[in-house]
Amino acid sequence: MALVEDTVGIGYAAAEARVGDYFALLKPRVMSLVVFTALVGMLLAPGTLHPFVALVAIAAIAIGAGASGALNMWYDADIDAVMTRTRNRPVPAGRIAPQDALGIGVALSCFSVGLLGLAANWVAAAFLAFTIFFYAVVYTVWLKRATPQNIVIGGAAGAFPPMVGWAAVTGSLSLDAATLFLIIFLWTPPHFWALALYKKGDYAAAGIPMLPNVAGETATRNQILVYSVLLVLTAFLPVLTGMTDGIYAFAAAALGVVFAVLALHLRLAEEGAELRRRARRLFRYSLAYLFVLFVVLLADGLLVKWSMLG
Amino acid sequence: MNDLKAEDDALKAARRKRSVALGLVLGVVVLVFYALTIVKMGPAIFNRPL
Numbered sequence: 001m002a003l004v005e006d007t008v009g010i011g012y013a014a015a016e017a018r019v020g021d022y023f024a025l026l027k028p029r030v031m032s033l034v035v036f037t038a039l040v041g042m043l044l045a046p047g048t049l050h051p052f053v054a055l056v057a058i059a060a061i062a063i064g065a066g067a068s069g070a071l072n073m074w075y076d077a078d079i080d081a082v083m084t085r086t087r088n089r090p091v092p093a094g095r096i097a098p099q100d101a102l103g104i105g106v107a108l109s110c111f112s113v114g115l116l117g118l119a120a121n122w123v124a125a126a127f128l129a130f131t132i133f134f135y136a137v138v139y140t141v142w143l144k145r146a147t148p149q150n151i152v153i154g155g156a157a158g159a160f161p162p163m164v165g166w167a168a169v170t171g172s173l174s175l176d177a178a179t180l181f182l183i184i185f186l187w188t189p190p191h192f193w194a195l196a197l198y199k200k201g202d203y204a205a206a207g208i209p210m211l212p213n214v215a216g217e218t219a220t221r222n223q224i225l226v227y228s229v230l231l232v233l234t235a236f237l238p239v240l241t242g243m244t245d246g247i248y249a250f251a252a253a254a255l256g257v258v259f260a261v262l263a264l265h266l267r268l269a270e271e272g273a274e275l276r277r278r279a280r281r282l283f284r285y286s287l288a289y290l291f292v293l294f295v296v297l298l299a300d301g302l303l304v305k306w307s308m309l310g
Numbered sequence: 311m312n313d314l315k316a317e318d319d320a321l322k323a324a325r326r327k328r329s330v331a332l333g334l335v336l337g338v339v340v341l342v343f344y345a346l347t348i349v350k351m352g353p354a355i356f357n358r359p360l
Contacts, residue, residue, distance in 0.1 A: 016324055019331045052349050056342060119346055 017100075021090040025073055025101055026066030026108075034065035034161045040294050041162030041180055044243065044301040045169035049120065056119040057168040061161060064112035064128045068157070070105035071136035074098050076144075079206040085199060105136070120168035127167050131160040145207070148214040155188030156181075179237045180297075184290070186231040190224045190263060191286040197221075197266075197279035217275065221267045224282070228263035232256030238297060248300035255289050 038061045042054060049057065073080065073091045081092035090096040109132050117125030139154030147153075162180035167173055196203055196210040197220060203210040212220045235252040238244040262282045269275040347355065 016321060017328070018324055019327055022328075022331075050349055052345060056346055059342075115342075119350075 017090065017095050021095045022104070024090050025070045025096060025104060026063075027069030027072075028066075030069055030158075031062050031065045034158075035062045036291070037180070037184065037294060038062075038161040038165035038168075040298045040301075041165030041177060042169055043298060044176070044180075044305065045166040046305070047169045049169055053119050054168075057116055057124070058165075060112045060116035060119060061128060061164055061168075063108050063115070064132050065161070067105050067108035067112055068132045068135040070101050070108065071132075072140045074101035074105055075136070075140050077101075079145075079208060082206040083199075083202040085202060109136075116164075116168065121171045123171050124164055124167035127160065127164050127173075131157055131164060134160070145209070148209045148211040150209070151192040152189050155185055155192075158188055159184035176238070176241055176243045179234075179241055179243065182234050182237065183231070183293070186227055186234050187286065187290055189227040190231065190259075191283065191290075193220050193224050194266070194279045194283035194286065198276040198283070217271055221269075225263045225267050228260050232260050235293060238301070243304065244297055244300040245304055247303075248296050251296040251300075252293060255293055259285065259289050 035058055039058055042049070042058065073089055076086075077091040077098050080086035080089050086092065091098055091101050109129070113125045113129045113132070116128050135154070135157035139150065139157055143150040143154050159181045162184070163173055163177045166177035166180070193211055196212050197217060200210070200212045200217075204213050211223065215223075232252075235256055236249065239249045239252070262278070262285055266275070266278040266282050269278045
């Protein structure tokens with residue numbers, strides 16, 4: 001029997017929540033991506049941090065990302081319960097009560113911002129607070145259910161972490177940090193719209209106005225292609241600003257050509273099963289693309305940074 | 311009856327694990343703040359009027 005009933009009729013038995021459920025509440029996969037991109041920003045920034053301070057700063061950014069995840073799960077429990085991809089999350093599955101998710105989200109938000117301020121500086125902490133606000137309020141509460149451009153604008157929240165990492169070292173922001181932001185910002189629409197194309201039914205059932213449901217599959221594929229081309233071109237900006245060198249330029253070109261070809265391939269697909277297969281392939285490739293691009297960016301950027309120092 | 315007891319034991323075990331995890335997290339937080347203080351202030355932390 002459910003201990004508490006909420007408005008959408010999900011039963012909650014919070015006393016049975018396992019430690020793993022609280023960890024899952026923090027969206028560990030999103031956290032790992034945030035940690036990785038923030039670390040890239042931190043290592044490429046001009047200047048250094050004491051290794052322990054850097055470790056604490058990264059932990060604070062990760063906790064902030066986790067707090068955003070908890071707030072998102074609290075607010076989205078009703079739609080998460082409808083979608084196959086999200087129905088096993090701890091809140092919609094009834095293992096953690098929504099008010100607990102809200103409490104954990106708010107408490108961890110305050111803690112992470114305070115910790116980053118004390119460990120690194122208050123510019124980075126303020127930026128982390130803004131990032132949490134942007135994801136939890138601007139994206140989750142406002143944009144997600146209101147407009148098919150939800151993930152375009154909301155994608156900024158996922159693109160801020162390298163800038164937070166950068167600010168943790170320098171106490172300010174720069175064009176190079178904005179370049180890292182722009183790459184992730186332009187990567188987000190093709191990534192999520194590819195997912196939305198093959199999970200269209202899920203989003204329709206939950207009533208979320210994702211682009212394929214509102215504008216149709218052809219318009220979505222056109223937009224994916226446009227954003228993919230913009231992303232591939234933007235990925236060369238770190239070379240132009242002098243943050244990286246030839247190795248990165250080569251990697252950005254090779255990875256970008258594949259990205260653009262997959263986006264074009266998706267655009268030319270017949271509607272139906274083949275379209276969903278190509279959308280899934282682009283979605284998976286986009287994950288690998290961002291990871292490899294940032295690894296090479298980091299490696300090449302560090303070589304440039306050290307050569308300037310030495 | 312046995313089912314209820316098993317359920318009760320499972321609840322208690324889950325609660326105990328949560329308490330241990332929370333205790334460990336709090337311990338780590340204390341250590342982090344201690345170490346951070348030493349790292350940020352260094353030997354200057356002892357440099358104060360008594």
